[in-house]
Amino acid sequence: MDAKVSKKNLNWAELGFQYHKTDYRFSAVHRDGQWSEGALVSDEMISVHEGAPTLHYAQQCFEGMKAQTAEDGRVLLFRPELNSQRMNDAAGRLLMPEVPQDLFLRGVEEAVRANYAWIPPYGSGASLYVRPMLIGVGENLGLKPAREFEFRVFVSPVGPYYQQQGLALISLAVSEMDRAAPRGTGSYKVGANYAGGLMATRKAQELGANEALYLDAAQGRYIDEAGSANIIIAMDNNTLVTPDSRAILPSITRRSLMDIAARQMQMKTEQRPVDLRGEFAEFREMAACGTAAVLSPVGRIWFDNDWHVVNGDGQSVGPVMQELYDRLTGIQNGERADEFGWLHEVEL
Numbered sequence: 001m002d003a004k005v006s007k008k009n010l011n012w013a014e015l016g017f018q019y020h021k022t023d024y025r026f027s028a029v030h031r032d033g034q035w036s037e038g039a040l041v042s043d044e045m046i047s048v049h050e051g052a053p054t055l056h057y058a059q060q061c062f063e064g065m066k067a068q069t070a071e072d073g074r075v076l077l078f079r080p081e082l083n084s085q086r087m088n089d090a091a092g093r094l095l096m097p098e099v100p101q102d103l104f105l106r107g108v109e110e111a112v113r114a115n116y117a118w119i120p121p122y123g124s125g126a127s128l129y130v131r132p133m134l135i136g137v138g139e140n141l142g143l144k145p146a147r148e149f150e151f152r153v154f155v156s157p158v159g160p161y162y163q164q165q166g167l168a169l170i171s172l173a174v175s176e177m178d179r180a181a182p183r184g185t186g187s188y189k190v191g192a193n194y195a196g197g198l199m200a201t202r203k204a205q206e207l208g209a210n211e212a213l214y215l216d217a218a219q220g221r222y223i224d225e226a227g228s229a230n231i232i233i234a235m236d237n238n239t240l241v242t243p244d245s246r247a248i249l250p251s252i253t254r255r256s257l258m259d260i261a262a263r264q265m266q267m268k269t270e271q272r273p274v275d276l277r278g279e280f281a282e283f284r285e286m287a288a289c290g291t292a293a294v295l296s297p298v299g300r301i302w303f304d305n306d307w308h309v310v311n312g313d314g315q316s317v318g319p320v321m322q323e324l325y326d327r328l329t330g331i332q333n334g335e336r337a338d339e340f341g342w343l344h345e346v347e348l
């Protein structure tokens with residue numbers, strides 16, 4: 001691929017988090033117990049059998065990651081091996097074949113490289129969102145796993161998820177609906193979890209919030225996560241807390257932020273159940289975090305029929321979240337030293 005191919009003429013700074021058709025996607029098929037070599041294709045449409053288990057029984061999982069352009073032109077992925085691992089955890093849970101890590105990484109790299117012209121330039125504020133997916137296809141009717149599967153990776157240039165550029169406060173509304181049961185599929189990135197969440201997100205938005213916040217399904221007491229992101233909370237005593245729950249997605253962004261806090265900011269870190277009503281008064285700063293969300297500080301939360309402002313202000317970004325954001329995004333875009341060894345450069 002000629003890395004000097006010119007960039008598309010997009011208004012990168014104005015991009016939202018929408019699908020933007022790019023030129024190529026990677027596709028491999030699992031049939032008779034074997035993965036095909038996989039190849040780039042240009043057709044964005046997938047043709048599947050009307051009985052395909054992905055359509056009826058949600059036998060599918062997906063991943064989300066971003067490629068960024070560094071100042072020196074390198075194209076950087078952030079910890080893609082963890083996305084590969086998480087996809088295979090989901091595949092195992094839904095009786096789908098694992099995607100070998102070398103196939104996963106090759107698919108991601110080929111899709112990114114082939115769409116070089118769509119990778120937002122350094123400093124544009126946008127990035128290339130990468131969506132790997134694994135779906136159960138082929139003819140089927142009864143409740144049983146598919147016999148054929150497709151692994152596909154498409155990419156799309158994106159801007160901020162919650163509509164604001166840079167570090168801006170968001171609001172969350174506690175959902176009256178549950179996202180996932182303690183022994184359900186909440187800790188896997190499977191589409192079924194998200195279908196049930198569409199209405200919760202809609203209701204949160206009707207209240208004027210950006211996203212739903214879920215409490216644990218058993219007691220409705222402890223914070224689980226937001227509809228599209230994990231939660232982190234800065235408490236007094238230089239402590240960063242994140243909810244411990246079997247029902248939430250193990251966010252790669254959250255794990256990275258906890259490491260940054262512990263090792264670069266000398267904070268105490270805790271993963272433990274967080275009682276929303278019982279501990280809210282102690283919250284100094286709070287944020288949602290994820291690949292799409294990056295780090296989005298939370299200014300206020302709706303629960304018990306009222307808005308509750310985080311730390312009595314709700315207007316400004318606190319110093320802990322600001323520093324975490326700067327450190328994380330600085331590593332991701334190559335501006336800061338990658339002392340954890342998290343970056344994966346895509347050969348152009």
Ligand code: PLP
Nearest residue numbers: 228229230249251252253290291
């Ligand atoms: N929680 C949910 C429900 C998500 O959809 C995501 C997005 O991937 C996250 C958390 C954040 O995970 P990650 O940081 O690995 O993107």
Ligand code: COI
Nearest residue numbers: 064065228290291292293
């Ligand atoms: C991501 O952050 O990558 C996600 O998958 C969240 C999704 C709801 C857009």
